[in-house]
Every structure is written in C-alpha cells, then in structure tokens.
Amino acid sequence: MSAAENPQGIETNKKMKALVYHGPGKKAWEDKPKPVLVKSTDAIVKILKTTICGTDLHIMKGDVPAVTDGRIIGHEGVGIIEEVGSSVSNFKKGDHVIISCITSCGKCEYCKKGMYSHCADGGWILGNLVDGTQAEYVCIPHADNSLYPIPTGADEEALVMLSDILPTGFECGVLNGQVKPGDTIAIVGAGPIGLATLLTSLFYTPAEIIVIDLDDNRLHVAKTFGATQIINSSDGKAVEALMKLTNGKGVDVAIEAVGVPATFELCEAIVTAGGHIANIGVHGKSVVLHLETLWSKNITITTRLVDTVTTPMLFKNVQSKKLQPKKLITHHFMLSEIMEAYDTFGNAADKKALKVILTN
Amino acid sequence: MSAAENPQGIETNKKMKALVYHGPGKKAWEDKPKPVLVKSTDAIVKILKTTICGTDLHIMKGDVPAVTDGRIIGHEGVGIIEEVGSSVSNFKKGDHVIISCITSCGKCEYCKKGMYSHCADGGWILGNLVDGTQAEYVCIPHADNSLYPIPTGADEEALVMLSDILPTGFECGVLNGQVKPGDTIAIVGAGPIGLATLLTSLFYTPAEIIVIDLDDNRLHVAKTFGATQIINSSDGKAVEALMKLTNGKGVDVAIEAVGVPATFELCEAIVTAGGHIANIGVHGKSVVLHLETLWSKNITITTRLVDTVTTPMLFKNVQSKKLQPKKLITHHFMLSEIMEAYDTFGNAADKKALKVILTN
Amino acid sequence: MSAAENPQGIETNKKMKALVYHGPGKKAWEDKPKPVLVKSTDAIVKILKTTICGTDLHIMKGDVPAVTDGRIIGHEGVGIIEEVGSSVSNFKKGDHVIISCITSCGKCEYCKKGMYSHCADGGWILGNLVDGTQAEYVCIPHADNSLYPIPTGADEEALVMLSDILPTGFECGVLNGQVKPGDTIAIVGAGPIGLATLLTSLFYTPAEIIVIDLDDNRLHVAKTFGATQIINSSDGKAVEALMKLTNGKGVDVAIEAVGVPATFELCEAIVTAGGHIANIGVHGKSVVLHLETLWSKNITITTRLVDTVTTPMLFKNVQSKKLQPKKLITHHFMLSEIMEAYDTFGNAADKKALKVILTN
Amino acid sequence: MSAAENPQGIETNKKMKALVYHGPGKKAWEDKPKPVLVKSTDAIVKILKTTICGTDLHIMKGDVPAVTDGRIIGHEGVGIIEEVGSSVSNFKKGDHVIISCITSCGKCEYCKKGMYSHCADGGWILGNLVDGTQAEYVCIPHADNSLYPIPTGADEEALVMLSDILPTGFECGVLNGQVKPGDTIAIVGAGPIGLATLLTSLFYTPAEIIVIDLDDNRLHVAKTFGATQIINSSDGKAVEALMKLTNGKGVDVAIEAVGVPATFELCEAIVTAGGHIANIGVHGKSVVLHLETLWSKNITITTRLVDTVTTPMLFKNVQSKKLQPKKLITHHFMLSEIMEAYDTFGNAADKKALKVILTN
Numbered sequence A, B, C, D: 001m002s003a004a005e006n007p008q009g010i011e012t013n014k015k016m017k018a019l020v021y022h023g024p025g026k027k028a029w030e031d032k033p034k035p036v037l038v039k040s041t042d043a044i045v046k047i048l049k050t051t052i053c054g055t056d057l058h059i060m061k062g063d064v065p066a067v068t069d070g071r072i073i074g075h076e077g078v079g080i081i082e083e084v085g086s087s088v089s090n091f092k093k094g095d096h097v098i099i100s101c102i103t104s105c106g107k108c109e110y111c112k113k114g115m116y117s118h119c120a121d122g123g124w125i126l127g128n129l130v131d132g133t134q135a136e137y138v139c140i141p142h143a144d145n146s147l148y149p150i151p152t153g154a155d156e157e158a159l160v161m162l163s164d165i166l167p168t169g170f171e172c173g174v175l176n177g178q179v180k181p182g183d184t185i186a187i188v189g190a191g192p193i194g195l196a197t198l199l200t201s202l203f204y205t206p207a208e209i210i211v212i213d214l215d216d217n218r219l220h221v222a223k224t225f226g227a228t229q230i231i232n233s234s235d236g237k238a239v240e241a242l243m244k245l246t247n248g249k250g251v252d253v254a255i256e257a258v259g260v261p262a263t264f265e266l267c268e269a270i271v272t273a274g275g276h277i278a279n280i281g282v283h284g285k286s287v288v289l290h291l292e293t294l295w296s297k298n299i300t301i302t303t304r305l306v307d308t309v310t311t312p313m314l315f316k317n318v319q320s321k322k323l324q325p326k327k328l329i330t331h332h333f334m335l336s337e338i339m340e341a342y343d344t345f346g347n348a349a350d351k352k353a354l355k356v357i358l359t360n
Helices: A056-060 A154-163 A165-175 A191-203 A216-225 A236-245 A261-270 A313-320 A334-345 B054-061 B156-160 B165-175 B192-206 B216-225 B238-245 B261-269 B311-319 B335-346 C054-061 C156-162 C165-175 C192-204 C217-227 C239-245 C259-268 C312-319 C335-346 D056-059 D156-162 D164-176 D190-206 D216-225 D236-246 D261-270 D311-320 D337-346
Strands: A013-019 A027-034 A043-050 A077-084 A096-099 A139-140 A148-149 A184-188 A208-213 A231-234 A251-256 A271-279 A286-288 A299-304 A327-333 A355-360 B016-019 B026-034 B043-050 B077-084 B096-099 B137-140 B147-149 B183-189 B208-213 B229-234 B251-256 B270-279 B287-289 B300-303 B329-333 B355-359 C015-021 C027-033 C043-050 C077-084 C096-099 C137-140 C147-149 C185-187 C210-214 C229-232 C251-256 C273-280 C287-288 C300-302 C329-335 C355-359 D015-021 D029-031 D043-050 D077-084 D096-099 D137-140 D147-149 D182-186 D208-213 D228-234 D249-257 D270-281 D288-290 D298-302 D327-335 D355-359
Touching: A027 C329, A043 A154, A056 A334, A077 A139, A077 A154, A096 A154, A096 C312, A154 A165, A154 A313, A154 A355, A154 D137, A165 A191, A165 A313, A165 B270, A184 A191, A184 A261, A191 A208, A191 A216, A191 D190, A208 A236, A208 D156, A216 A231, A216 C300, A236 A261, A251 A261, A261 A271, A261 A286, A271 C192, A286 D182, A286 D249, A313 B251, A327 B096, A327 C096, A327 C192, A327 C355, A327 D208, B016 B335, B016 D261, B026 B335, B026 B355, B026 D236, B043 B096, B043 B156, B054 B335, B077 B137, B077 B156, B096 B156, B096 C251, B147 B311, B147 B335, B156 B165, B156 B311, B156 B329, B165 B192, B165 B270, B165 B311, B183 B192, B183 C015, B183 C329, B183 C335, B192 B208, B192 B216, B192 C192, B208 B238, B208 D164, B216 B229, B229 B238, B229 C043, B261 B270, B261 B287, B287 D015, B335 B355, B355 C300, B355 D137, C015 D236, C027 C335, C043 C096, C043 C273, C077 C137, C077 D311, C096 C156, C137 C192, C147 D029, C156 C165, C156 C312, C156 C329, C156 C355, C165 C273, C165 C312, C185 C192, C192 C210, C192 C217, C192 C251, C210 C239, C217 C229, C217 D261, C229 C239, C239 C259, C251 C259, C259 C273, C259 C287, D043 D096, D043 D298, D056 D077, D056 D337, D077 D156, D147 D311, D156 D164, D156 D311, D156 D355, D164 D190, D164 D311, D182 D190, D182 D261, D190 D216, D190 D249, D208 D216, D208 D236, D216 D228, D228 D236, D236 D261, D249 D261, D261 D270, D270 D311, D327 D337, D337 D355
Parallel strands: A184 A208, A184 A251, A208 A231, A251 A271, A271 A299, A327 A355, B183 B208, B183 B251, B208 B229, B251 B270, B270 B300, B329 B355, C185 C210, C185 C251, C210 C229, C251 C273, C273 C300, C329 C355, D182 D208, D182 D249, D208 D228, D249 D270, D270 D298, D327 D355
Antiparallel strands: A013 A027, A043 A077, A043 A139, A043 A355, A077 A096, A096 A148, A286 B287, A299 B300, B016 B026, B043 B077, B043 B137, B043 B355, B077 B096, B096 B147, C015 C027, C043 C077, C043 C137, C043 C355, C077 C096, C096 C147, C287 D288, C300 D298, D015 D029, D043 D077, D043 D137, D043 D355, D077 D096, D096 D147
C-alpha cells in the first residue's frame, strides 16, 4: 500500500513504544501504532537519540492546551530514515538525519522569507499538534525541508542539540540581539537555553558576557562556558551588581532566557542607550514595558520563535569544532528509561541536569 | 572682546525679545539679553523663521521638569549666522542655516556612532537645558555639527521642518520600522509627527498606508498626503477595522505617533508576525507589553529619540522636490505674535492647525 | 495516465504551436507535442501572454551554447493552470499564474538562502535547458515555487513584466546597488532592463537619476519615467557630462545595464567614494578593473543573476498602483505572429520598441 | 605664545630626532624642529612606541609621489600628550593615547558617515602629507577624533597594532568581506596585514580559514594563529589546491592582502556563487575582472581604505583578552635604531619579521 493510497494514515498493526501525554500530570511509556507515510512529502524516521525540553515539562503540566490526550511528545532528536514519500528527494532510506523542532514546507509565504516558525503548514507542530520524537519512530512532515543530513562519522549525540536548543539560543538570543565583537552582553537565565545562547554568543566575540541566575551551579557552569562575570540574583540586587560591573553603563545586549515578568523587566533596567533586548523566554503573562524611560533610549526589543534557518551554519561550526554542543549534555538514559529521565530533568537543580540524552 | 576672553558668556547690554517659560502655565514674550559666544565651538544665529512643537506645549504645562523658570523655549528654526567661535570651520557670518533640534559634539562615543541624541555634551538641550530658538537670536553650541547649510534660493520656510519633525518621523518611525516597498503599514496618530512620518514613509513606497486617528480633519489631510486607508478610532474598534482591511493579517509596520498606552497597545494588536512596532511617541507612563502572545510572533519593537543624522539626506530630497515639507505648514505669524501662535497651535483640532511658522 | 505513471514524460499525440530554435539564425513557429506532466512537482500551464527578452535574441544568434536545436524558447509569461502533479499544493487547474523566469525547488541549499538563481535543480532553465514559454503550453518544473498566483481582476498583461524584467532590474540593479533616499544614481543603458531598473529605483526615492544611453528616443522615454537628467553618450564624453552634473563628485550608485566593457568601465569612472557599481549586464568578455585608483575609494561592485525573490513584493506594488509595468510595453501581437514580433523587437531602435506582448 | 598666535606654526628653536625621507632610496635619522601647535584642534604627542608599515617601504622606494623631500615618515604609534590646542576637549597633557593612522575632523560629510578615510580635512595624511610618527614628537591634527585614550595599565606595545594594521585587516578584510559564523574563507597573503585579518576574522568564527602565501614561515605562523588550512602557492596551483579542500565549491569570502593582479585574479577564481571578494591590497595596476563568468555568480567585490571606525571596538577586545595583537610583533628596537629596524623589516622573509616595535 503506497502513501498515496493511505490518505488518512490508517494505522498498520505494527507497534512501537512512545511517551504519551494523557492530560495534566499524566504521561506513560506505552505501545502506540508505528507511524506510516501519509503524504508524499513525509518521511518515517527511526529515532536514534532524543532529549527532553523545558517545553515538554510545560506540556506535562497542562500549560500548552493545544496538546491533547494521546499525543506523543518530543520535538528533538537524530535518527535514521526508514522510508520516504514519493516527493522526498533530499533523503533516502538509511540516511542519518537531524530532526528539526520546526517543520517547514519551503513553499509558503513565510518559508520563502526564512520564517519557518510560522510556516503555513508547519511551524512547531512536532510533539504538539502531531506526534513527536520521544518514541521509537516518528513521521516527519515536509521531510525535505525539516530534516538535515548527518554525514558518516559525525558525533550524533552532539547533533541532538541542533534540533532546537542551539538554533533557539542563537537565533532568538544572539542574532536577534545583534551581538557584536566588543559588546558587553547579559544573559538572564543559565538553564539549557541560556547556556546554549552563551555558547553561540561566542561566535561574535563579545568583550564581556555577564550571566545572571539564581542557581550557583548553573552560574559555575556558565563560567566554564565562557561567561566573564556571573551574578546570583537571589538577593534581588542584580541591577545594582550589573551596573557596578559596567561602570553604570549597562549592557549592549540583554537576553531574556527565562520567560517571567521579573526577568524581562530586569533586562529593561540593564540595557544601555542604543542597546537590544532579545527575548527568548516563553511568556505566560504580559510584562510592564517602561516606555516612560525607554522611549528616548533608542533601544530595540525582539521576540522570536526559532526558525531553525541557522541549522546548516551551526552544523558547519560543530563539524569544524568551533562549537561543542556536548557541553550541554549532563545525563544519559536508554529511551526505555524515559520516565526516569523526566524525573531527572524535572529536578534539574538538584540533579545538576542540563540536557539529557535518550538512546533508542 | 573675543569669545576666548568671555568664558562665562558674560551678558552684554544688548537686548532681544524671546519667549520665556516661567513655570507651569506661565510664559511671556519679553526682553532677554542677546546671547554671546561662550565657547569657541559656538555660533550666534539670528532667527529668520521658527515654529512651535508639541513638546513645547508639554513644557508649558510643566511636564518637563528639566526646563526651569527663565528658559527661552524652542528647538526648531532657520537663521543667519551672526558670529562664530574661533573653532567653527563649517560656517561663517552671513551663512543661512538650518538649526537642528539635536546638538552634537561630533567627538564623543555616541556621536561617533551616529547617535547624536545621546551626545555626551549635547542631545536635546535647545529650549530645554539651554536657551532655545523662539527668540530673535540663539547661541548654538557645537555649531559645526549642529547646523546645516542652506544654499541660496532654497525655500527656508520649508526647511524649518527639517529641524525636528521630518527627521523624527523618518528616523524613529520609518527607518526604525524598516518600512519596505510593498509593505502594509499603519501610522497611529495623524498629528504633525504622524503626518511627517507619512510623508517620509513614501520614500520606501509601501503598498498600503493606513492612518488611524480620532480627528476626521487630520485623517482627511492624511488621505491627501498619500494614506491609502484611514480609520477613525473614536468608536474603539480600530483593531477590528484594520484587521478587516488587511484580511485578518495585520500590518508589517505599526508606527506609534501619539505617546499614550492605548495607542501603543493598539500597535501590539495590529502588528503581523515578523512585523515591527516603531515608537515615536513621548510616553509619560509605562505600557502593557503582551509577551504572552507576542513572544512567538517574531516582532521587533524600537524606541528612539531623533538623532537628526538623516538631515542631509532629507535636505537632498527637499531640493530635488521629492519631499514637500510645506504641506505640514498651516498657519503663519510674525515672531512677535508668538503668544497668539501658541493659542492656535494649542487648539490644533479647532484651528485645523499642523505646523505654524513664525517669521522674525 | 497519471504523472507518476509517465516518468519519462512520454509524448502524447496532442500537438501545439511553439517557437523553436534550430541553430544560429534559424527559428520556426511550428508544431511540437503538447507537454505532459513528468514529475509530481510539475504543472502544465496554458500560455495566455508571453514576451521576448533580449536574451532570446542572443540565443537566436547562437551566443548561448547550452541551447540546442529543437528547444522551445522563452522564459516569461502568464498563463492558466491546465494540470498539476500530485505534489503541487499551491496551485490547481484553472488558476491564473505568473511564470517566473527562474525555476526553484525550494529545498536545496541555495533556495533556502533565497538564491533561487543557483537552485540545484533549477535556476534559469526555461527556454534554455528545458522548453520555454513561447508556445501554447509549457511544463513548469517545481511549480509550487516557480509560479505566482494572479487574483481575479488583475491586469495580466502588466504582470508579464514580473516574470523577468522587473525583478531583474530591481534585484540586480536597485537592491544590489543599495539605492537609498537622497542618492544620486546613474543607470547606464536605457533598454527595457535599464528602464525597468529606473521604474523600480523610484521605490527608494533617489534625489537624482541620471540615465545614459546612445539612443535619444530611449533617453526621452527615461525622462518620462522619472529620470532627472539624461546623457547621450555617443560623443564619448559621458564621464565629463556626468561629472559636471554632479559637481565633480560622481554618483552614489552606478548601474550597468548593457553588458559590454565600455559601459562597465564608464561605471568605474563615475562612481563616487563609498559608492556602488551594480552590474546587470550579461557580459561576454572580461573588463578592466582599475584597482590602481579604486582600491582606496571604498566602493562595492556586485553581480547577480536575478533570483526573483522579490516577485511577491513587486506584485503588491503593482496591485497598489505604485508600479505601472505597462509603461514598458510598446507593441502587441498574437502569439501566432511571433516571427513578426521578433522582427520588431530585433529592430528595437527603429521600431521604438521596448517590450512586446504576445497573446495566445 | 599661544597656538592662536602662531598660525603658521612657526618653528621654535627646540629640536628632536626624526626619520626623514629625502627622495627615492634616501632616508636619514636626523634633527628636525620639534613640532608646535598650529591649530586649536591640534595636539603635540611625545612618541612612546612606533612601528614601520609596508607602506613606508613603498614611500621609501618613491612609489608615493605625494610624499616629498623632508617629510617625516610614519603613521602608527602610541604616545603621551605633551600639549593640546584650545579646542581639544577629549585629551589633556599627560594622557596616554593611540595615534590613529587616519586623521578625521568629525564634522565633514564623510566623517559624519563614518568614512574617516575620506575626511575632507584628514584621511591618511600622517607621514604622507604632514609629518608623521617616526620621530620623538608629532603634531596630530583634529586630535579629539584622531587619538584614542589608553587607560592606566594597558599593554601599550600591543596597542601600537591598533593604529593601522588591525583596523585595516578587520575593516577592509573581515567586515567588508562580511565574514560570518560557519563560513569558509581564504586569506591571500600572510604578511602582517593578512595575519591581522586572520586574527580579527576569528571574531566571527568562520568554520574554515584557508591561508595562501609563497612563504612557508608565514604560512606556519598563520597556522599557529588559527588557519585551518594553508596553501603554498609557489607552484602556481593554488586554485586547484583550494578547490580540492572545498570539494570544488570555493570560498564564501576571498580576502586579497597582497596588492598585485595575480592575487586578485586568484580571488576571482576561488570565490563561490554568492560570495565576497574583499580587497585590502594597495594596487599599482589595473586587474582583469572576469565578468564573462562572474556576471551571474551573485558576488560582491569591495575596496576600502581603512576608516579606523572600529578602533574603539578593537580596543575593547584587546582589553578583554579576546584579541592578542602582540602575536604580530617579532622584533624590538630603540627608536634611535630605526635605520637598523628598516633593514630588518625590509628583509622580512629572511628575518622572519612581521611587525617591529620602536621604543622612544
């Protein structure tokens, strides 16, 4: 039965294991039908390695209403092509691939502008609106534009970091913040995304990188990654501390990598005249924008859902050893141990966890 | 007595007339000492034509605490050089000049970056921290960088609009908003600044220009200036009206030219994914930034105090008839009638006033 | 028989008329098999209107060796979709479309960068490596990315100019030249491409547009299109004339729209310090680059094969009446009169011809 | 006697030692009058450390006709302010400063655009049109904009590299070439300028840096500086070697750092479609530009005389240890040994010399 003849993606009787969301607080590692090709642009990928994202924790809490009972979670991973639809030309069975967290058709208005995050037939749908990567197999829509080839010999574990976290830190934080050589920048939040931002900010050689967080362990890690200064903001005096470090001037770029009002307003308070605030955080509430002081400060504020347009560039810098994504990986599990992996990742501070790798 | 010998700018016994602020609600057209050169970089300019800015009305209400009793108001105008300090090389006695609202030294960190608005020894100081242009004479600090030459035969009345309003609309609205050919843009506020923004947005040939205001007369003027659509927002349904005009898509660029929370939040509601909000308005209060929806919309928000770096370019387009600033001028007075001119400008809606010209 | 079942594009017995190249100097309007779908990404388009390009004249002279005997010529036109392959999702039978001169797959390295001209499975292939548009029907590869929709009521004749000439002038000349408001620009060559460049340069409101050509009629047309100055270079003194017009300064942007060494070197001679030379011309020979004078002049030289990435933007400005492509159309023929149309276009100076429209 | 009273800069009877050009092939370390303030914007700087540039060798050969008999050579160095004119406000006696090779007034059309190299009253004049820095003292025109402050404790020897060589490599090579993370770049020429380009290209983290030269020692140095590949082009097969290293694709950025036709044409041969050629070399002859192949390759070619606008940024990265200019220094002399220093620098290959430091 060809793909064209299976328009509804009728389930075959083959089974696989997957991590399934069953409403707030409920998840299970259970049997699901193995996915089949539905459209000619799909590919079926056998997962080799995947990981868990902070967004997955939000989903599990019920914070993402679009995710419904029965959905397989996960939007990151590397795998091996099992089967491709008849229109797929960039990949064939047996190819190793990076799965992008963003699905892009390549032919809508947004994709043509490189704004894949808003693809008319894609965007962030994996592990959200369609079944995701925390499973033995996944069906990737628009495979030609949503997968990236892995050459023989590459370090596939490192490349899992290219699915989401590195392009997110780089595009939403570093590129949108317009980090330049000689800049003084602040990264607010030293979780995996903040640290991915730190690693990729080094591409532009800022003079000073100040990292702000509540967790001393993460700040310590930030130092080893290249932060020139760290500030523990638990005393509520981060603004004063930063202003002291910058001789009262503030920072050229303030990158918000948390997603709550307090950290965004911290960015407003530390950005210098002519500077940038680059928001990465996923916000659930509005924030107060102090235009009564900022209106005349010539600042730029940006928001962005990652487009993953920089994945090929990031890949080149991984291959040339200019970027070492494995620094972000702290724990390893078998995919079948995913419930335990969630426990570890869900208690990141206690476990000193950044990213976990799940191997199928 | 040379400038170098008069370091404190000791007043001579020559007098002139000037518009003087005497605390909230109090102003007078009265005698003041004629200014003298203090620094070698100063120039004394005899005012030929000046105007009144919305900011002057704010000053008069007491909204700008930096302005103190006795200050001569005004930061716009054209004039003729009366005398220059020994270091001034771009100008000489008798030259006709545009006076920029922004004073720039040309040699501080900010000036070197083209951010004259934040000049370490300048910025917006005229009619604010030093005496301004609503007078028969004015002393212009850093004359070489803060004045622009007017060639013989130019229309000097039109060039008064280059002191502030046209660079403000162009830099803060059009350039910061990154208006591009084919764009759909909205200008919120059709006062003089909004209309200056409209005139200069035409430089980039947007496909659609939607102007939103409460005043039908100003909206009518906007139409004659090139707006393709107008929306009277007095019914509180501007968002719905705009979304209808744009097939539910919103605008590529939303330019805020009012300075109150409601108009800024209107911009947040109408900007499309990937779009820009360019703030021009002078805000007295914070606004609510809806990051809970905007975080993933790939938008850019900018603020700016005009730098006047584009004055030479604007001048070229005035000379080549590509920009006609006189469209912004609705009323004429003698400088000695300035109290009456304030009445007219202060009741702009009733008087159908945009910019007034005061001739000395 | 479906597309998938006809992998070799086996010819059916249906016939159509087409303009066929038979070696240097030989062409015929003759019967050819009507094209059929070969790949699932193809579309068959019935031509409504097409035109002739200067490149077609070069092909006919034998200057483009890649074009072989039997090839149907033409890479411009609008049409109506007759049939689409199974993977085509942006278009369906009956849709009216603009055919881009550039074919793009949307999924190769170059397409992802917006450099469609270098598409790994496309680029300029129509009427070159595959059969083109000077025929009753044409098969368009990668239809989703290589066609653009025409809404009901649009002026389809005008839109033929969006296939090639307007994006070429705009991308290679105006965008690459970085034409800015207030600039003084020169366009060297007032043929159809030079005039398309002129029309689209107006999007950025340069202060002065100087057009240089050998033909007084074309220079006259340039004036009516918005040129502020014209220079007939037949006396060999174009550099002197231009320098006089620019007070010895030269131009901010010099756009080469001819394709011979003399006109490129003219651009080298007239570009000002800090300026741009944007090459549009198709060159058959090398040119002399005077680095002995240009090395210190901070100039930028660009080359480009049109990518047609700006077609959607150009379309918006046609729809909003900001661009009027019909100005470029001087002659009309029925498609069956194409041999006569070639005579007219091939004697453009005598016939005062710019673009001809051929209606099917 | 104040500066204002000495408009002709009448020589005092104080003497100093200086390196003086006396026509092609003739130079002397001899007595010259110590410079005095002429204009109110001048500063007299006592040289602490200076160096010799490749351009100085050209001057000595007679290749720079503007340099006349009696001129003190040199345009690089650090020093201590001895005296400032009355208009100088950024510096005072006793301040330590970097002397920029480019003099800028800060108030002409070009300076306002950041194009200091073309300053209407400056540009490259030091050691060219006015006396230079290979002397005990130098008079620096437009001191406020042409000197940069050195804070206490900075490594002044390293900062001599900021006068010319590092901004030249960075601005003309790296910035103009638009080097980006992930790029494959080639630097043609591994002399001091090529190596300065290499050091500053690292700011943008290209994936591959291929350095091409004739001298194995310099290529070895390039490797230690961060080149990922080196090619000795003495066999005339550099193009083939580079194409092999890049899988036939060529480089994203080709930087010319020699100044002869062969190396520029090498850049033409190795640049990939969509790539950049950034010229740094000082050319004495025209080159052949192969537009017959490049017209359709979407390339950008740039030329530039250094503007030194990036000096403050480079300084920040030196202070933060992100850039280590001392790597470029191979030899040390006392200023009084300058004749010997010229011998060493003039035989750079034999002496394995890059930059020499002369201490006063």
